[in-house]
Amino acid sequence: MADAASRPEGSRGLFWTTLVIVYAAIMLFPIFWMASMMVKPNDAMFARPTQWLFVPTLDHFSYVIEQGFHWSLLTSFVLCTVSTALVVIIGTPAAYAFARFEMKGKDDLFLFILGSRMAPPVCLVIPFYLIYARVGLLDSFLGLTLAYMTFNLSFYVWVLRSFCRDLPVELEEAAALEGWSKVQIFRRVVFPLLRNGIVATSVLCFIFAWNEFLFAFMLGGKAVTTLPVSIPKLITSQGVRWGEMAVVGMTALIPVLAVVFVLQRHIVRGLTLGAVKG
Amino acid sequence: MNAPVRMSTHNGLIARGISKSFSSKGQPHKVLAEIGIEVKPGELLALTGPSGAGKTTFCRILAGLERPDAGAVELGGRAMAEVPAGQRGVALMFESYALYPHLTVRGNALSPLQAPGGRLSPADADKRVDEVLELLEIRHLHERLPGALSGGQKQRVALARLLVQSPSLYLLDEPISHLDAKLRHKLRGEIRRRLSGLPVPTIWSTPDGMEALSVGDRVAVIDHGRLEQLGTPEEIWLRPASTRVAKLLGDPPMNLIDGELSRENGAVVFTRRALKVTLTGALARAAERASGAGVTLGVRPDAIGFAAPDAPDAVPAEVYSNEPFGKHAIVTIDLGSLLAKVKTSMAQSEALGADGGIGRSVGLTFPVEGMVLFDGATGRALSGD
Numbered sequence: 001m002a003d004a005a006s007r008p009e010g011s012r013g014l015f016w017t018t019l020v021i022v023y024a025a026i027m028l029f030p031i032f033w034m035a036s037m038m039v040k041p042n043d044a045m046f047a048r049p050t051q052w053l054f055v056p057t058l059d060h061f062s063y064v065i066e067q068g069f070h071w072s073l074l075t076s077f078v079l080c081t082v083s084t085a086l087v088v089i090i091g092t093p094a095a096y097a098f099a100r101f102e103m104k105g106k107d108d109l110f111l112f113i114l115g116s117r118m119a120p121p122v123c124l125v126i127p128f129y130l131i132y133a134r135v136g137l138l139d140s141f142l143g144l145t146l147a148y149m150t151f152n153l154s155f156y157v158w159v160l161r162s163f164c165r166d167l168p169v170e171l172e173e174a175a176a177l178e179g180w181s182k183v184q185i186f187r188r189v190v191f192p193l194l195r196n197g198i199v200a201t202s203v204l205c206f207i208f209a210w211n212e213f214l215f216a217f218m219l220g221g222k223a224v225t226t227l228p229v230s231i232p233k234l235i236t237s238q239g240v241r242w243g244e245m246a247v248v249g250m251t252a253l254i255p256v257l258a259v260v261f262v263l264q265r266h267i268v269r270g271l272t273l274g275a276v277k278g
Numbered sequence: 279m280n281a282p283v284r285m286s287t288h289n290g291l292i293a294r295g296i297s298k299s300f301s302s303k304g305q306p307h308k309v310l311a312e313i314g315i316e317v318k319p320g321e322l323l324a325l326t327g328p329s330g331a332g333k334t335t336f337c338r339i340l341a342g343l344e345r346p347d348a349g350a351v352e353l354g355g356r357a358m359a360e361v362p363a364g365q366r367g368v369a370l371m372f373e374s375y376a377l378y379p380h381l382t383v384r385g386n387a388l389s390p391l392q393a394p395g396g397r398l399s400p401a402d403a404d405k406r407v408d409e410v411l412e413l414l415e416i417r418h419l420h421e422r423l424p425g426a427l428s429g430g431q432k433q434r435v436a437l438a439r440l441l442v443q444s445p446s447l448y449l450l451d452e453p454i455s456h457l458d459a460k461l462r463h464k465l466r467g468e469i470r471r472r473l474s475g476l477p478v479p480t481i482w483s484t485p486d487g488m489e490a491l492s493v494g495d496r497v498a499v500i501d502h503g504r505l506e507q508l509g510t511p512e513e514i515w516l517r518p519a520s521t522r523v524a525k526l527l528g529d530p531p532m533n534l535i536d537g538e539l540s541r542e543n544g545a546v547v548f549t550r551r552a553l554k555v556t557l558t559g560a561l562a563r564a565a566e567r568a569s570g571a572g573v574t575l576g577v578r579p580d581a582i583g584f585a586a587p588d589a590p591d592a593v594p595a596e597v598y599s600n601e602p603f604g605k606h607a608i609v610t611i612d613l614g615s616l617l618a619k620v621k622t623s624m625a626q627s628e629a630l631g632a633d634g635g636i637g638r639s640v641g642l643t644f645p646v647e648g649m650v651l652f653d654g655a656t657g658r659a660l661s662g663d
Binding site: 168170171173174175176177178179180181184189192193 | 366369
């Protein structure tokens with residue numbers, strides 16, 4: 001169904017294509033550079049002039065495995081998945097309730113939820129640390145899961161509420177008149193229509209958790225080390241292990257790219273909002 | 279509201295004294311004031327009134343989506359006060375159609391039959407949906423999602439979802455208002471046909487008075503939350519109970535002319551500046567009942583006739599504009615600081631002269647049978663019977 005009239009004409013099309021390619025190349029160059037560092041021997045790392053051709057080495061990979069960085073990767077992955085899943089399970093009904101039901105002090109409560117997200121993380125991490133130290137949640141998986149849930153839940157509820165508000169209430173009323181119960185209406189009508197919004201928002205929550213450093217650094221420890229916290233360990237007394245850093249950095253990038261790639265369709269629809277049309 | 283269930287004489291819909299207020303900015307705003315109607319099984323009541331009159335609120339109260347402040351709804355001989363929406367057995371067609379966007383046409387039509395409390399087996403439900411989709415000629419679309427349908431097709435799907443049900447009341451809230459004129463004409467007749475013969479009371483709400491007259495066995499006119507008139511289409515067309523009803527009906531609607539009554543030589547005369555109309559027969563008797571001298575004369579556009587400007591009893595006027603519509607024409611006439619519409623034949627319209635005869639002086643005749651007299655103070659019709 002290519003529409004010849006709407007296609008940019010030859011020379012103009014070429015110009016834009018070139019521009020986009022150049023832009024993409026500039027944006028992707030650091031990633032390419034990091035990828036090349038993964039297999040670059042240490043003596044070629046900062047050689048001047050730059051060595052574009054070298055014999056690739058797997059030394060950096062073996063060092064990273066030896067040092068147990070794959071456990072940090074696993075920790076990060078499980079932590080982010082579990083906390084995001086909990087956020088979706090708890091946050092979806094909460095967002096729906098905020099959007100649909102009348103209750104006393106709803107606006108104040110909502111502002112409070114939003115406020116917990118607005119506060120700088122540094123302000124929150126100290127009370128978190130003190131409380132965790134007292135109840136014994138420091139350096140525990142549960143402790144970090146709870147911490148990530150706290151700041152992601154408010155964000156999730158806040159964003160998903162607007163998705164809920166965009167749903168025409170008539171759909172739920174129509175279902176209610178047909179005789180469906182409130183829970184059934186949520187499952188049959190509301191949830192399927194919110195799916196794109198839920199996917200888009202939870203991917204963002206996952207990425208926030210994945211990239212998080214401060215809480216993981218302060219509340220984690222030897223037992224629970226996430227990937228971002230593990231990276232500084234590569235700054236050693238013998239110098240910075242750049243190749244290993246590139247390996248860990250690239251590894252950290254891959255799950256995020258994979259998630260966005262697989263769920264692209266939902267995310268785009270979710271982020272453009274108003275995807276529900278009768 | 280908690281009166282014991284009274285056995286009624288028929289098991290259709292009875293609504294008594296329905297009142298409802300909403301508060302906006304702290305001010306209570308009355309939306310419905312003591313609306314009472316009855317609809318028998320198999321009867322179609324058309325509910326009409328300008329937008330904002332309270333039609334949708336009334337429908338929502340009947341369906342149980344809204345609670346009335348006062349009044350009672352009875353369906354099939356049962357008081358509905360404590361019956362939740364899902365158990366009333368009301369099939370409602372929303373103004374927006376409210377089709378589930380993630381379900382196919384079939385899924386949408388099946389939904390009411392799959393709901394808990396549905397009495398049909400899955401196979402029977404499928405069969406029922408097939409029948410209705412076939413009936414509405416949308417069977418071939420059954421795998422489509424609502425987003426891929428045209429307005430008319432969506433409307434049919436909404437109708438299918440309505441017709442698969444065996445409800446105690448059909449409620450159609452502005453079912454064809456959002457369609458273009460051509461589809462409206464096609465589907466109005468079609469829906470009417472599909473609903474007729476079903477032993478279920480039906481309410482069809484519409485802001486279009488003419489649509490109400492054409493679909494309803496009886497018509498209820500609501501304005502400002504009050505029931506202005508309830509009667510057969512003929513009664514409402516011939517004897518609008520108030521100026522509000524008169525404004526709503528007709529294309530163009532009735533001309534409403536404010537003026538004064540006086541007596542000249544024993545005859546009752548309606549006067550507005552240069553316009554003088556002698557009232558005879560029923561109109562003269564109606565004039566006796568006016569609460570004061572101020573009245574409103576309603577003149578149906580198709581009743582006004584043209585005559586020579588100097589003919590006896592003819593009202594002098596000037597042609598203001600002339601719009602031919604093919605089979606009839608609407609001529610706007612200037613009665614001296616007052617414009618009135620006349621619906622006339624094409625021949626008459628062309629006889630007014632080149633350029634539609636704009637600016638030309640003409641004479642008009644006002645036949646008694648085409649006029650209704652309204653009280654100037656209350657706006658209620660004055661009866662001469």
